[in-house]
Amino acid sequence: MTLLDGLILLALISVLVTMLGYRLPVIGWLTSALFAGQLLVLFLMSGLGYGGDTIHSSVALSIFGQPLSWRFDALSWFFALITIGAALASSLFAAGEWGRQYRQNGGNPGLLQFSLALNVLTMLILLASGDLLALFIGWELVSWASFLLMAMAGGAAFSWAMRYITYATGGAMAILAGMGMVYQMTGSLQYADLMAVAGQLSQAQVVILSLLFGSGFAIKMGVLPFHLWQAGAYAETPGPGTAFLGSISSRMGLYGILVVLVQLIGLGRLIEIDISFTWLSLRDLLMWVAAITIILPTFTALRQNDARRLLAWHGVGQGGYMLLGIFSATALGSSGGLMHVFNHATYQAALFLSVYAVVHRTGTADLNKLGGLVTRMPLSFLVMLVGIIGLAGIPPMNGFVSKWLVYRSLLIEGMPLLFVASVIGTLGTILSVYKLIHNMFLGQLRAEHSEIREAPWSMMLPMLVLSLIVFITGFMPGLALDWVAAAQAAVGLPVLQHSLGGVEMEQGGLDMTWLVAVLFAGFGIGALLFYSTGKTRHVNQLDNYAGGHFLTADVRYHYSDHFYAGLMHRIGHWYRESFQWLESVLISLTGFVAQGASGFYRIVQPALLMLVVVVLALWVVR
Amino acid sequence: MMTLITELFLMPLVAFVIGLFMVLMMRKIGARLQRRVGPPFFQPLIDIIKFHSKETQISHGLIHDIGIIMAVGGYIAAETLLPVPGMDGIADKGGIIALTYFLMIPSLGLALGVGQCANPNGSIGISRALTAMLAYDIPFVIVIFGVSWHYGTTNLVEMVNYQQANGWGIVEMPILALAGLFTLQGIMGKQPFEIYVAPAEIATGPMVEMGGKYMGGLFIMQAFQFYTAGVLYTTLFLGGGENWPTFLMKIFIVVSIPIMIAYMFPRYRTEDMLRLMWKWPVIAGLIGLALVMH
């Protein structure tokens, strides 16, 4: 039995324990402990993260003549680390008071823990897959496990989960078709065989394969034009589930893309293929898709009035950076893309958890019904602040480092428009996250929230740890870049030479350790200046300038709705909801055809039909 | 090492002093354009001292304080990323991209502080300021891309070296320089792009609840802001700092241009600013970029 077997066995045990003991009041703690155990096993395997040898599972099957095998390499380990970490944070968040309140409100925290454990198990199986068949099996398992998590809340979650699973099945079917083609080309579903023939495939074959696999995996990431399901489906999941899904679930699609498009087919093949009537290669096209995936969802997020939706839409948009980085196929860019997976998981989980901490206390995530909570939930505010700085990609948090790597590689590669597109995404993110933190934590505290308390420590702990990670990996990105470099080596991408502080390059590198140290020194001097002069007195929020108007507690003196009015004057009419329209047209068309199809069974006269059938059959046979 | 630490302390200090002169220059230029005498020589400093010597000051909470600390501290840190004659600081550790994002920290800090004030005028101001950032940063990053591509580096020190060896950037990429100048107007937040302040409408927006040392901090920040804008543009296009006299001349000239334009204009609405910024400087930037990259 190898360590990998041990890991998956432990994950399986977690699933069984949560399945059998879902009624236990301590199930949350138990699950957290089990996740911690999985994390421990993963640390025992940590040699992988620093360039160690692949660990194979001792389980191997052969079904219908197809060998199935499982193994862990550096990439799998990297993703597994994020997966289990996110699950541990979510599970811990749900274990204590959150779970109790959830149960009081008619929810089933045990089921949530079970879904989390199941998701982790399926993801580990996916990450461990050693051939295409195992990959597909893992993929489908992950899809359906996420479906369970998304649907478990009931109500509106059902329709979103339905939407998700419809898209996901479409994606899975595209992958299945791709697998069928691979089988037809190579006579096997082994990675090695596909890699061996990848060089000889015709261009048309490469295009079809990349589109099938690419779109199949991209659906899980919510890449345009398959993005409509994600935000709603994630937002409707019960709190910690959202954090888990938002931080890692959709990245499984990225894992698939990394394995199939990058490792097996090779980006080099994609770069060779030119698309007729354009200047683009297939790789460039995919990069543009990634860039549009950054922009449109980010600006959709800007319009959301629900904190959960807003963050979920950003999750879609951030996926674009990862793709953009990885498709750049350079050491810098791909390390940026890969590191962004880690970074995004950490800050997104922190953000979702802090939003749910607020929801836990106030009962709403509506950005127009909150405000001023910083005095009541300062730690949650701190977590969200760290999170939004990370999400917006501003130093000193880790999100900046990965985005910097992506920008830098675009700069070196000479892709100005993509560079601008990615910066536009970042700017949109800054706007949107400020709205988030302002409408929730800043501004006027509502009278009904004046007695609110900070979230309990069981919820604070994972949030604080996550935000600490966000900061530390921003301060010393080398910690995470080690793993990223190992993952790069595992999928055959050029490996990034890095230092603890970032990247040293002659043409302009990055040393976060210095930058952050100087930044905090600057803050220190600023604080010194500030606190050495003049005493201040903290006043009530109603002691405020209102043109001489007397503010009273019953008057709402707060700006939240239609936050970027000026911007929306300009770009508001650019939101055409074309994709929504396209989706509804597709549904209507299908409905129309289906109407005809079922009409066949309603109106056909049996005798006449048979006559027609006979005549037609004979005519065809002729 | 010691030199570096000395530089790290000296650079913000120099920036502050020069920034104060720039503020004075702005007010003087404004006064002269309006045929007034204008403020006395030490007026910017006196204002700051006055604000810091207020005896009763109100705070709206810890974040209000931290906002000002971040605004000032962030700029103090950012100044060490800008090479000046004889001092490179940590310019080689960040480069232009890091600097661009570094410059958002003070704004973010200010935005947080303003948010805690619980005054909708402030929030509106921030919303407009962020929108303005979205407006001018798009042409700005085009310029940054073109410049970095042209010099083959993001390291500001290298850029300066390149220009001192091969001639100024403004000669080699005049159109990008023009676009850069245009965006400078936005970056400095002067008229016609100061709808986010709009004193008569939203009572100076972000500054509405800022009194005493809070406002004093913002005055300091303004000095830094002018300095940063001038040095950045000079480093990108005007050959950076060879020696102090020419360097000072260059940065004061750079800053004076937007200021002179500013005092001749009323302000644009946010949406008009967006349209303007997304049209002309972007077109110019793209043309310049095409010329640089062709």
Next chain:
Amino acid sequence: MSDLKQIPVVAKETGKERTNPLANVFDELIRFAQARSMFMLHYCTGCGAIELPPAMTSRFDMERLGIQPMVTPRQADILLITGYVSIKTLKRIILTYEQMPSPKYVIGICSCTVNGGMYWQSYATAKKLNEYLPVDLYIAGCMPRPEAVIEGLRLLMDNIKSGKSEPWKDYYQRYDYYLGNQQHLFGDDWQTPTDIIGEAEHFGLMGPETEGEHTRLLQQHQQPLEPHKMRLK
């Protein structure tokens, strides 16, 4: 109480006696800065406002004295009240004044602020501004010309420099008196969102007459306006 000498002077606490010889220089510098950088909030209630633009613009140019217009009380040092003060307006003026950071100065321009001027017989006009606010300076006239305004500002400047212009402390130290007059005008349930007594306590500006019968009346019906302190529990 229009005569400043009648105002009882609060003896400075002896413990705070400065021993550092540079301290006086420092104080001088601060007073100089305060005198040479006066940001004013002009509360334009009446016709006097029309004389301010010339004072600010190229003809007289206040800025060469370091005087600038500002728009919110938080940023301002001088409250310029330029005309008659109706009861309704007075409430806003008081609030605005209380929101300004000290040291702060009040200048009443035009006769109306001195004694009601031509609105003497009006039932809705507050006649003597210094009953409700500690006025530093009146600039009389109907209306005073810009030269007079500038002259008044210069006088204030000199007062500040020499440390004589401290009526803002009077507002804290004799708050009961001002509040009484305000209550007389606005009724017993008068209160502003600001908390003057708390402020005086916080900054050590309490005087013997800070609290009295009127402040007790205020405290009876005042809704507590405690600041929202950050708390973890």
Next chain:
Amino acid sequence: MNMITLIVALPLLAAFLLPISDRALGSVSRFVGPIVLLMNIILIMTLWQKSEGAPFALALGGFRPPLGISFYVDQLALLFALLVSILALMLWPYKADTNPRVFGLMLLLTGAASGMALSGDLFNIYVFFELLSVASFGLVASLRTGAAFAATTRYLIISGFGTVMALTGVALIYTQTGTLNLAHLATLAPQQLDNATGLTAFALILLGIGVKAELFPVNTWVPEVYATASRRVSALMAGLVSKLAVLVIVRLMVLIFPQPEAMQLMLALGVAGVLIGELSAWRARDFVRMLSFSSIGQLGLVFVAFSIPGEAGILAGLAVALHHLLVKPALFLLAERWGGSLGRLEGAGRRSPLAAGLFVLFALSLVGVPPLPGFWAKLLTIVGLLGQAAPLYWFAAAVVLVATVAEVNYLFRFGLTLFKREEQSAQVHKPHARIDLGTVSVMGVVLLTAMFLIAPLGERMQTIADQTTDRGLYISTVLGPVGGAR
């Protein structure tokens, strides 16, 4: 080996005797059927063990083929004969108030079905097919409601036409070759049936027998019949009867009509079936109708899978057919209590979680979620389809994949409806009968067992597929080595 005739004879005999003996035996007659079926099962098992998987032929009455009537018993035939008995036993109308005539009809159906599986002679097949039809008419109408009669009438008319067409096809073959023994036909086919006439005959037989197999254009009876018949009968029809019809067609294709045109005709009809069936099911707002349409779509998939040339096709088809044979009856049994429009089923699953859980299990398998067996069936089909060069196959693969999306959508739309929190819903559904739920649970256990044993099962199916596609073996087994040598 002659015991094999008993498999057919015993149920038939019991079926004819039962209505007569009913009065005399009283309630005992209710146990006759299950006992006969159990005997059948044991019989087949022992036979299988004895034959060790090797095929053997049996000439009835001692007339040697090609003259006499012959049975051909290979693993495929045995498998289906076994499944007939097992499924009939599972879906036996155990309800106390069942009309004894139904028992007779059930046994008749079983006997005829077993006969169809085992027959090695086209005419015999036709006869058993007719018998099967008659039995199914009776069963479908056994509820005796007006709607049931109307549906049966429709079914009758279409079936009648189908019979005529099949008979015409058989006649065409006979006129062309002068024989109806499959083995003999197999030897003659390459010379005499590889032409337009042969193809016509195939088309006619395909459509004729296809009526039972829910083949695309001749399946208009399906939704109404399944909606009106009792659920057990529907389950039997959808699960079993259709598969036997498919089995016959497959036998014919392997032995007599291996032309690509024949394959493609079947493929085209199968694709149309998938598309129309799944889309109609997507639109259906009633659980039973949804299942009926889904069944049409699934049968289309079976045809698509079987139309892949060679062993891969047989393997894939077999996998899909067996899987459907297990899943669809289970779903129909669940529909026993979950009739009516979807909206009225809100929260039904919360009251009977076991039933809802089973539904989810079967639905997951039906849409092909790995590692459930349905996935392997779908995988084999897709890989097989994409392995073909003809564009029609690729199109078929695309259709199957797209149809899967629709399938997921409608199945889980229903599945989630079951779990909705009902709001003072007046619709209190009766819980499932214990016997129904028990049967479905057993099926669920079988499904899960199959999931774990998929590797050995796959090997077993591979050997069956090998055997089935081996024409030479068939000919030599039936006609002896001499007759087989061409």
